Amino acid sequence: MKSSIMQGARIISIGSAVPDLCINNTEISQIVETSDEWIVNRTGIKERRILNGINQSVVDLAYSASMEALNKAKMHPLEIDLIILATSSPNDLFGSASQIQAKIGAYKAVAFDITAACSGFVLAIVTASQFIQNGSYKNILIIGADVLSKWIDWSDRKTCILFGDGAGAAIMQACHKKDNAILGFQLNTDGTKSNQLSITYKENTDSHNTLKLFQGKFQYLSMNGQEVYKFAVSKVPASIKKCLNAIQLSAKDVNWLLLHQANQRILNAVAQRLSIDNCKIISNLSKYGNTSAASIPLALDEALKSNKIIKEDIIVISGFGAGLTWGTVVIKWKC
Template sequence: MQGAQIISIGSAVPDLCINNKEISQIVETSDEWIVNRTGIKERRMLTGTNKSVVDLAYSAAMKALDKIHMDPLELDLIVLATSSPNDLFGSASQVQAKIGAARAVAFDLTAACSGFVLAIVTATQFIQNGSYKNILIIGADVLSKWIDWSDRKTCILFGDGAGAAIIQACYEEDNAILGFQLNTDGKKYNELSITYKENSYSLNTLKLFQGQFQYISMNGKEVYKFAVSKVPASITKCLNALHLSIEDVNWLLLHQANKRILQAVANRLSIDNYKIISNLSKYGNTSAASIPLALDEAWQNNQITKEDIIVVSGFGAGLTWGTVVIKWKC
């Protein structure tokens, strides 16, 4: 078994910033209402002809590579965690081509807001079994393309962004991906989904039906209850397996969904609020991008330092949730 370490990270967001006042011109809401219930003040949206998740993923990936002066040809694998590809067959191969990582295998991973956690775990398995040495993982989403702007329950929440990390093989004693815990409850998939709906009529004599994907649909109350009950249990189970206590944790980094969820999870774990890493107010819910986006910002601001223990948890559509415990080595 080999160890695995995160050796670099980068992030990217679109230029267009939309604040709550502008949202209130679209639907009946207000800045005060949104901030009080979500903690979100503004979010970034991708605009422009032919702009897609690939552009954000490329920018984040290049920043991570440039920080350590790594040639893209050194990459063995690229995992793109996204639920908003610009091609239903996947977008990872387009990122691979755009960054010039011709030697890397590339594939998409779809797990919505838990995507980056699953990408870390997936990359670590490839490294620890000796298959690959250098892996680029990216969490990127452009959910603005799937928002119903007349639905104030969802249109206030989401933003676009991307974050990337490079995970590299290391000696086993230097392993920094300490452990993980993952779960799925498919019976509740419809609490947060983008469903496919067939037309009610066939298009030809063969009686074949076609349809299209709908907008984001979310049962906010159920998602809240799910997150504040399942996430603390996942974190506790993961820490117990590693023989770590809450006191050993330097930082809590949760998927940036809602300020109330972040605080409720921290309270249930008896983790002080100053240990919560959050940039939710500036970017909203960026799905798979939210964790690496917040992690990169915390690193750039010298908020986290070498040897810090970071508990990372993602949760969302599926319903999926999971925890990974990291020792920071950058």
């Protein structure tokens, strides 16, 4: 990959957005049998943000995050060549990237959605880097945004305690090959286990028309928590090791470990298997819960705002979740 790229790619700015409504564990315990202590001990989550306004959608959060990223980069929307939206909760089943393109005024940009759930932002980084490194585009806006609260059964304790809504956006830009910041990536899918975490479509059993057509609707989010945990703590460390080996780095070279914010136990277990100290884990899970495709850019933006990450730091980013999909991208921070 290094030898074939025409130009380098790097992230030049990050933006994020979360809804105003904050629901803590005590409030959750009023609708399902649980407690703050039970949730914190098992997940690390203390509160989450939920989109609850009338006529508000993932597009609104994505717009706010995108404008923050554009403002930080001092870039006009018309300079954007491509918009990639990673989401599993679009405002329109045909996709929402085009709505974001119109809302921010990036009328010269091509726009499309990626559906890869919690791995979505990693796939967006990798996809954008390919378009930049092969010389197709110069400035790409990538967005990870989800409002899974709209697909949660709020009487299901297994899922309603976990998820929150949010959005994160990044501007990726072409640069000289020697300044390339996307060092390597490794991606995987195991579709045989897709039923472990899914929002399935179910058809009605009876037809109510002369053409004998069957129609149905999407169900609530369902998850086998134990299987997802076992999948994450086994597959993610292996992906990270394979990616680091491919670019001739080791765990000792890693300054920051940024994983999809699913469960604090998963974050700690992955770090332990890699012999990476917990102090190198970037985590804001306690405040936002699992925001799916938004979790990685949300945490990255917060880490940058708190000055944790400095220029030339090596950051290992891994996403994992529904599909089942998982993947790693290693970047060197250049800003």
